[in-house]
Amino acid sequence: MSYSKTSIWQPMSSEVASLSIWGAFARQFMRHCKSLVGSPADAINPLLFFFMVVTLFPLGLGPDPQRLAGMAPGILWVVALLSSLMVSAKLFASDYEDGSLEQLAMAPYPLAVLVMGEVAAHWIATGVLLALVSPVFATMLGLSSAALPTLVASLMLGTLSLTLIGAVGSALTVSIRRGGLLLSLLIIPLNVPVLIFGTTAVSEAVIDGNTVSWLALLGGLALGSLALLPLAIGAALRVSLDN
């Protein structure tokens, strides 16, 4: 196989069209979706983790169905939070190591928008997937089926906030060796409101109380995170690239 010596470079056949900012976002989103499809372990492992840790609770607390059912909202949400921590730890790591982050920083688009493509792909693969699968584990813990739709909704909205906050932590610690534990230290305090609103929404659903306000609060947190955190993520990534 030899380098073409005669025609090394020809003008491109297609029209050289510039990419819009939305196009650039979509391109990064597709890149990470394809990468996740290529190695499905990245999406399946958090689910398995969720499954196994949920199993630890009955083993630790005893199999009494009433007690488990009472604790189910809290257990499910805490484990979802831990699962999200696990995902966040790896969020920007591969892009940092293979130099993709550098390239993203050099691209003529705002870094915050480009990395949102990656964050969005990870949210769908881990957060949304988790929310959709959660009723299975909830039933194992004895959560009443009336609360299942609220559980799914709360996890969908909540994991969006968790993923965004996790992305901030990941962006700050990606250039540090063994930054995983530090990431948890940084993220856990910021995740407390999401945890509280999420568990309360599900608990209210069990007793057929007012779930709408709690879901609305979760939605508010999600939208607020979506509006403000990308800036922080972009700034943090540039700092990490400079370390």
Added chain:
Amino acid sequence: MWTIIHKMGSPPWFFRISGVLVRWLLPITVMLLVCGALWGLLVAPPDFRQGNSYRIIYIHVPSAVVALAGYYVMAFAGAVSLIWRIKMADVTMRAAAPVGAVLTAIALVTGAIWGKPTWGTWWVWDARITSMLILLFLYLGVVALFEAYENKTAAARACAVLSLVGTVNIPIIYKSVDWWYSLHQPASIKFTGESAIDASMLYPLLLMIVAFYCLFAVAVLLNMRAELTWQHRESGWLRQIVSGA
């Protein structure tokens, strides 16, 4: 106005001014602390319900108030450093973080000491103490992040981003913990009874709060001077100040 801000950003100028400030502020702080402590611990009357054990609030409340304010000072310094790239703001932020963390720890410990005679347990998950605990985690996160970065300029920038994100979250965290607590509160026991506080107990409390603010300022200034001394250890103007004036 820019010249004033520019001046404040110059290490030699800061060193001179802070030297004067500390020389005055340190004795004032000590005086305020001693007066406040004596007033609160000895002179103020004992509480109707709690007797003398309530007196720990003269340390608990000021340290909690200043710890929370300190986080905002730290975040503000971080914002100044991020937006205007003033290096002195970096130094302020670095100096404020451990001081705030220690004050939060003092608030938690004194809270526990207060809890034992009042409620019978060393720890109780009430709204304010839980929020204080989360504040401690936020502070420790900033300190840990700074230590983890090798390049200290990048470290300061990262801490600025983190403390700004934390600042936006603090009201949300506080409110959510408040709601969490009121939802799960056991019906029989009320941990944080808000009775109106009498003037004879309020004034020493306010005095102690002022004293703690002064203490915070002194500690931060001393920290900053130490950091600047290390950073500029080889420059001429520092030797001049230390040996001459």
Added chain:
Amino acid sequence: MQLLAANQVAIERGERRLLAGVDLSVSSGDIWQLVGANGVGKTSLLRAVGGLARLGVAGEITRHGTMLYLGHHAALKRNLSALDNLRFHPACDVICSDEDIISALAAVALAGYEDRPIGALSAGQQRRVALARLVLSSASLWLLDEPFTALDVDGCAWLEERIKQHVAAEGAVIFTSHQPSRFGELQQNLDLAAYVV
């Protein structure tokens, strides 16, 4: 046309000053090589003028037009094919058709390898996939960090030709290399030893 103007640039890493007083002006048709011993700061300077490194960089840097940066890392995802990697490359700001990408890969002697995952290629082949960007990109200024490393004789010849073509078409190149000048009269050298603090 002036593509880059750097005035009195100083670079610090943490508390250490690496370089000070660097002046550099790059216009269309220029080839610049940053020369210096290991660790003097060639990569740091390249990243600084490119805008990647911002902390600890003092001085004025103005850039016109788009840039392409090729660093030590290839920025390729191991589980994606070469075609996919180039299709979705993070720094690409144009829409390339698949035929263009395939012919670019053919130009770097990787015809037929388009659909293999990058993880299955050798290090040299991965490097060539990264170089294929030089065929697809429309950026005017190229910043190349040690581009000739890990290339065989044919590869180096190809890269030299490509660079010459690029500057003939009103582009410019700044590169770092340990090896002495390859472009003779065409290139200008910036010796960083003169700017070490």
